[in-house]
Amino acid sequence: MAIFVPRQAYDHLSSIPRSYFLGHHAAGLSKMKGLLASIDLVVECRDYRTPLVSRNPLFEQNLGERPRLIVYTKQDLGSKFSSEDKKREEIIRKWDAPSTSLFSDVKSRNAIRSILDFTRSHAQTSSSLFGTRLMVVGMPNVGKSSLLNALRNVSLGKKKVAQTGDQPGVTRKVGTSVKILEGEHGREGAYLIDTPGVFVPYVPDAESMLKLALCGNVKDTVIPPTTIADYLLYHLNLQDPKLYDHYCEPTNDIFVVLEALARKQGRLKKGGLPDFESSALQFVQRWRGGQMGAFVLDKVTEEALAERGRMLEMMGGSMNQARKTVKQLRKDAYLVDT
Numbered sequence: 055m056a057i058f059v060p061r062q063a064y065d066h067l068s069s070i071p072r073s074y075f076l077g078h079h080a081a082g083l084s085k086m087k088g089l090l091a092s093i094d095l096v097v098e099c100r101d102y103r104t105p106l107v108s109r110n111p112l113f114e115q116n117l118g119e120r121p122r123l124i125v126y127t128k129q130d131l132g133s134k135f136s137s138e139d140k141k142r143e144e145i146i147r148k149w150d151a152p153s154t155s156l157f158s159d160v161k162s163r164n165a166i167r168s169i170l171d172f173t174r175s176h177a178q179t180s181s182s183l184f185g186t187r188l189m190v191v192g193m194p195n196v197g198k199s200s201l202l203n204a205l206r207n208v209s210l211g212k213k214k215v216a217q218t219g220d221q222p223g224v225t226r227k228v229g230t231s232v233k234i235l236e237g238e239h240g241r242e243g244a245y246l247i248d249t250p251g252v253f254v255p256y257v258p259d260a261e262s263m264l265k266l267a268l269c270g271n272v273k274d275t276v277i278p279p280t281t282i283a284d285y286l287l288y289h290l291n292l293q294d295p296k297l298y299d300h301y302c303e304p305t306n307d308i309f310v311v312l313e314a315l316a317r318k319q320g321r322l323k324k325g326g327l328p329d330f331e332s333s334a335l336q337f338v339q340r341w342r343g344g345q346m347g348a349f350v351l352d353k354v355t356e357e358a359l360a361e362r363g364r365m366l367e368m369m370g371g372s373m374n375q376a377r378k379t380v381k382q383l384r385k386d387a388y389l390v391d392t
């Protein structure tokens with residue numbers, strides 16, 4: 055039997071859009087900026103699976119004057135809790151210093167307790183009579199509202215208050231503050247404000263956009279589902295083709311996988327033809343739901359983080375400046391793909 059050789063690079067990058075910065079993202083960010091004077095701590099969420107790509111420089115530029123806690127969400131979907139994962143987390147922690155970074159999974163009470171402990175000790179430094187005010191920010195669908203619900207549930211035993219969903223843009227407006235910690239020693243407690251997700255102004259390269267689409271940070275209508283599924287297949291093959299052996303033998307052809315899935319699940323169109331689009335969405339949803347392996351999409355090395363940081367710093371807060379910087383970086387050969 056021939057040995058299976060996975061693709062070592064992803065080539066189908068033409069015609070991938072690089073922007074998803076919507077009107078309600080800009081409006082939300084401007085409202086957050088207006089609230090900043092009354093905020094003690096900004097909780098910035100990034101996706102554990104894309105620690106580089108889900109970092110939005112707009113938050114640093116617009117909200118950077120306040121202390122920040124960085125929470126890497128959905129750890130359960132990206133980590134096997136191995137020594138390699140711990141090493142990667144250590145690199146990320148160094149990158150984020152002096153801000154503290156924590157890694158979370160809304161179903162892990164321990165992870166949620168660590169965030170509450172950090173908040174409690176931060177609250178002790180606050181002299182406000184009205185309690186400590188936190189604002190949770192991050193890219194769309196990164197898990198901000200779920201985090202708010204989990205913090206409130208673990209701390210106060212209260213039911214869900216913020217609406218959540220598996221597509222971006224469920225939260226459209228900056229919310230009212232919600233209590234997440236009771237006060238101690240005569241102090242008021244801590245309150246958290248939920249905010250709408252804000253996308254990066256301009257995605258510097260097409261592969262970053264695919265990663266964001268795969269993790270659900272852009273609507274599934276923006277990039278064809280078969281393209282997102284193909285990009286997932288590329289990663290699955292690099293990890294372990296057994297992750298999809300439920301459907302077929304190892305392959306680099308996404309249509310082979312989708313046809314097998316369609317036949318298995320009866321996703322057929324007229325004439326018995328496989329419904330590739332719905333099968334692609336199903337394939338991607340399985341991975342998003344943690345049923346096809348936990349792994350990280352970004353390459354996390356000290357060099358990669360430093361380069362990304364340099365690029366983000368140069369990109370500035372405006373879309374125009376971001377575009378200009380990307381052009382310049384490409385000229386300087388920092389960015390090589392598309």
Ligand SMILES: Nc1nc2c(ncn2[C@@H]2O[C@H](COP(=O)(O)OP(=O)(O)OP(=O)(O)O)[C@@H](O)[C@H]2O)c(=O)[nH]1
Pocket residue numbers: 127128129130131158159160161192193194195196197198199200201217218219220221222223224225226249250251343344
């Ligand atoms: N497996 C896993 N799923 C999570 C976790 N946190 C959130 N999710 C899921 O991620 C999806 C998005 O969560 P939300 O809390 O709605 O995300 P959001 O950032 O508020 O989204 P916007 O409304 O776009 O701002 C939902 O399907 C959640 O169930 C986590 O720690 N682990």
